[in-house]
Structure formats: C-alpha cells, structure tokens
Amino acid sequence: MSGYGLAVGLCIGVVLLLFLLLRTRRVREKYAAMWLLLALGVCVFGIFPNLAFALADLLGVQTPVNLVFSGAMVVLLLVCIQLSVEVSNLEEETRTIAEEVAMLKLDVQRLREADEARVAPPDPGADPE
Amino acid sequence: MTRTDGATPAGRPGDPRVLVVVPAWNEEDTLPAVITEIRSSVQGADVLVVNDGSTDATARVADAAGAAVLDLPINLGVGGAMRAGYKYALRNGYDVALQVDADGQHDPAEIPRMLELLRTEDLDIVIGARFAGQGSYEARGPRRWAMRVLSVTLSRVTGTRLTDTTSGFKACGPRAIRLFAANYPAEYLGDTVESLVIASRARLAIRQLPVTMRPRAGGRPSHNPVKAAFFLLRAVLALVIALSRPTQPLPTGVDR
Numbered sequence: 001m002s003g004y005g006l007a008v009g010l011c012i013g014v015v016l017l018l019f020l021l022l023r024t025r026r027v028r029e030k031y032a033a034m035w036l037l038l039a040l041g042v043c044v045f046g047i048f049p050n051l052a053f054a055l056a057d058l059l060g061v062q063t064p065v066n067l068v069f070s071g072a073m074v075v076l077l078l079v080c081i082q083l084s085v086e087v088s089n090l091e092e093e094t095r096t097i098a099e100e101v102a103m104l105k106l107d108v109q110r111l112r113e114a115d116e117a118r119v120a121p122p123d124p125g126a127d128p129e
Numbered sequence: 130m131t132r133t134d135g136a137t138p139a140g141r142p143g144d145p146r147v148l149v150v151v152p153a154w155n156e157e158d159t160l161p162a163v164i165t166e167i168r169s170s171v172q173g174a175d176v177l178v179v180n181d182g183s184t185d186a187t188a189r190v191a192d193a194a195g196a197a198v199l200d201l202p203i204n205l206g207v208g209g210a211m212r213a214g215y216k217y218a219l220r221n222g223y224d225v226a227l228q229v230d231a232d233g234q235h236d237p238a239e240i241p242r243m244l245e246l247l248r249t250e251d252l253d254i255v256i257g258a259r260f261a262g263q264g265s266y267e268a269r270g271p272r273r274w275a276m277r278v279l280s281v282t283l284s285r286v287t288g289t290r291l292t293d294t295t296s297g298f299k300a301c302g303p304r305a306i307r308l309f310a311a312n313y314p315a316e317y318l319g320d321t322v323e324s325l326v327i328a329s330r331a332r333l334a335i336r337q338l339p340v341t342m343r344p345r346a347g348g349r350p351s352h353n354p355v356k357a358a359f360f361l362l363r364a365v366l367a368l369v370i371a372l373s374r375p376t377q378p379l380p381t382g383v384d385r
Contacts, residue, residue, distance in 0.1 A: 095205055095315060099213040102179075102199040103220070 008046035014039040034082070038075055145224035147174040147244065150214035152207050153231035154181040157190050160231050164194040167229060170237040171244075177217060178231070179210040207297065208320035212313035215301070219310040226309075227300045235298040239340040243300040246338050253305040253333035254325075256291065257298030257340040270354055275361035279322060282368055287329040291337050295321045298340065304379060305333055311380045317363055323371040330376040 018036055021027040045052050045068065056064035149167050153160055160178065167176050178191035182204030191198045199213055211228060218226040225244060229235045235257065243255045279294040297320070301309060308331050314323045328335060 091315075094203070095209050095212075098201050098203050098205060098209070099216055102201045102213055103217060105200050106197060106217075 004046045004049055008043055011039045011043040011046060015043075031086075034079060144173060145244075145248070146222065147171060147225045147227065148214075148218045148221075148223040149174050149176045149227045149229055149237075149240070150211065150218070151176065151178045151191075151196070151229050151231050152181055152210035152214065153178050153183065153187050153191065154204060154210075155183045155185045155187060156231035157183075157185045157187050159233045160187060161190050161194045163229065163231055163233055163237070164191065164196050167237040167240070168195065171240045174227075174240075175223075177214055179214050181205055181207075181210040206315050206320075208313055208315035208324075211320055212309065212315070215306050215310040215313060218306050223306065224303050225300060226306050228297055230297050234342055234344070236341060236343055239298075239338075240300070242340075243298075243338055246336065247300050247302055250336060251334070252336050253302045254328055254335045255300040256293065256296050256335065256337040257300075258291070258293035258296050258337040259340065259342040270357055271361045272357035275357070275364045278361070279364055279368065282372075283322065283325050286326060286372070287335045289335055289337070291325070291335075293337065294325060297321065298342075304331075308333065308379050316367065318367040322364065322367050326368075326371040326374075331379045333379075 015036060018027070018032050018039070022029065022032050052064040052068060056062070056067045059067065061067040149171065151160070151163065151167075164176055164178070167174065176196040177199060178187070178196045179199045180188040180191065180201060182201050188198050188200050199217060201210060201213060205213075214228070215226055225247065227240060227243070229237060229240070239257055243257055246252065247255045276293075276295070280292050283294045284291045295318070305328060308328060309324065312327055314320065314327075316323065325335065
C-alpha cells in the first residue's frame with residue numbers, strides 16, 4: 001500500500017465522520033461544508049497524485065509536497081479566522097440576550113411587587129389607597 | 130421597600146428625567162454609600178445599578194439602598210453594562226443618562242453642574258474630566274503618554290478640548306442615549322475612547338467639565354511600566370480601529 005492510499009483512506013474517514021456529525025445535527029452545515037470540500041479535495045489529490053505535480057509545475061513550485069503543505073496551511077488559517085468571526089458573533093448575540101434577560105427580570109420583579117401590593121391588604125374596601 | 134422607578138418621575142413637571150446608571154461588578158462594599166450620595170445630591174433622579182454578573186451581594190445591597198437593579202446574568206464588562214443601561218434609559222423615556230462608577234471615585238456632588246452644562250449649552254455629552262485643573266490625579270510614564278496621545282487625537286476628532294478621555298463620568302442627552310443604546314462597544318477601552326469616536330461621527334456635541342476625582346475606595350491604579358506600555362499599545366490600536374470604522378448614523382424612530 002502506498003502513502004497515497006493512506007491519504008485517501010484518511011480523507012474518506014474524515015468525510016464519513018462529518019457526515020455522521022451532520023446526520024446527528026452536532027455540526028451545522030455552514031461549518032461542515034468547508035471541511036467536506038477540503039477532505040474531498042485531498043481525496044482527489046490522493047487518487048490522482050499527478051495532479052499535484054502538474055499544479056506545482058504550473059505554479060512554479062519545485063517540490064509538489066510544499067504546494068500541498070502551504071495550501072493546507074492557508075486553508076487551516078482561513079478556517080481559524082472564520083471560527084473567530086463566528087465566536088465574535090456569538091458573543092454579540094449573548095450580550096444582547098443578557099441585556100434582554102436583565103430587563104425582563106426587572107420587569108417581572110416590578111410586576112410581582114405591584115401584584116403583591118395589590119393583593120396584600122386583606123380587605124381591599126378598607127384600604128384608603 | 131420604597132423604590133423610585135420609571136413609573137413615578139420625581140421633580141417638577143418639565144424637568145428632564147434623569148437616570149444615574151452605576152455599572153457595578155463585585156462592589157458590595159462601596160455601592161450603598163455611592164447610591165445614598167447620588168440620591169442626596171441629585172434631586173428627583175432615578176438610580177439604576179447594572180449588576181455586571183457579580184458573584185457577591187452587589188444586587189442585594191443595591192436593591193436595599195433603593196436603586197433599581199438590572200441584573201446581568203453574565204459579566205459583560207463596563208461597555209456591556211452601560212449599553213444595557215442606555216437601553217433601559219431609552220425604553221423608559223429618560224432625557225438624561227449619567228454614568229457614575231461604583232467605586233466612589235466620582236463625586237456625585239458634581240452631577241448638578243454637569244446637568245446644568247448639558248442643558249444650558251445644548252450639548253449631547255458632558256464628560257467629567259480630571260487633569261483639567263481641578264483635583265490632584267497624577268499619572269506617569271507610558272500611561273501618561275498614552276493618555277496624552279488619546280487626548281490629543283480625540284480632541285481633534287471631536288473638535289473640543291478633551292484632557293481625560295478615559296473618564297467614566299459622563300452625562301448623556303437624549304440623542305446620545307439613542308445612539309449608545311444601539312451602539313456601545315464592549316471592547317477594551319470601547320466604553321470610553323471608541324464611544325467618543327462613535328459620538329463625534331454621529332455629530333453629537335461633546336464638552337468636558339473639570340471635576341474633582343476622589344481616590345478610589347478599593348484598589349489603587351497600577352504604576353507597573355509594562356502594564357502601562359500594554360495600555361498604550363491597546364489604546365492606540367483601539368483608536369486606530371475606531372477611526373477607520375465606517376460612520377454609524379444616529380438611529381431614528383423605533384426605540385429598540
């Protein structure tokens with residue numbers, strides 16, 4: 001078995017894992033899509049290694065493996081940045097929700113107090129207020 | 130328990146409705162005195178304590194001192210707490226929202242002067258500033274340079290002389306409340322530096338008023354030069370990013 005076989009096997013494993021995660025809704029499609037594309041892309045290179053050589057030749061990269069490595073690094077970098085953006089979005093959403101919760105809590109407390117003040121006197125008719 | 134909330138505006142009719150917002154994170158020791166002082170020095174103002182995810186009895190002591198309490202379930206930082214405060218002010222129809230720190234550093238006796246300036250000069254934001262002649266606050270080394278860079282740049286941006294850009298002692302008029310309720314950064318220095326950039330971009334009128342700052346009741350400002358250098362770097366970064374950001378227009382109409 002060649003190294004390429006190993007690469008293909010690994011990628012198929014990744015694709016399967018993502019598929020299972022998607023099926024059980026543990027990862028959302030918008031995040032999985034990128035990983036799926038990446039895994040499939042590596043599969044293609046694994047099955048047709050000459051593609052990497054041709055591409056490296058085309059781009060003027062002397063060693064094809066360097067092209068693959070640098071490509072992988074760029075993709076990982078982009079994925080990390082995307083995750084940072086998503087985390088920032090989540091923080092902003094959490095912040096807004098926290099504000100709303102705090103305001104609702106205060107509203108509820110006031111309503112409850114008003115309600116208690118209304119209910120508290122045993123004989124409402126005798127209450128001067 | 131008595132409370133002074135949005136339902137019962139105090140003071141004479143026609144007076145602006147004033148809300149004093151106190152962002153508080155684990156300030157149970159100093160908070161009751163601050164609230165009492167605010168209530169005695171600003172007649173007819175409501176006090177709102179924004180409890181920023183405290184782990185101590187901040188919310189309880191604030192409630193006992195007669196303030197309304199906005200109880201944030203998580204810690205959002207001063208910027209986060211203040212945006213919640215501005216949202217509350219907007220939704221409950223306040224005309225002026227003041228920020229006063231819970232550590233006792235800001236003297237509530239200065240508030241009437243700030244309100245007076247806000248009203249007579251038709252301003253949107255009045256900043257209570259140290260370094261401006263009154264009081265005796267001193268900063269040294271890189272922290273001082275950072276303060277200097279910030280004050281020179283922000284004075285140019287806002288078109289008014291600002292000597293203390295990191296002051297959290299601020300009075301905001303109706304337009305500033307509307308702006309900050311929608312857009313108040315939770316970033317580091319966002320509540321001071323960036324909010325001033327946002328306000329001046331929205332063409333709000335800003336002015337500073339020299340005030341006396343008191344020494345903080347708890348904790349002392351650090352004079353560690355490494356920390357101060359980091360402060361300088363982060364301040365410049367915050368400033369550059371804030372200035373490069375596209376202008377956010379003043380939100381109109383809908384109150385949410």
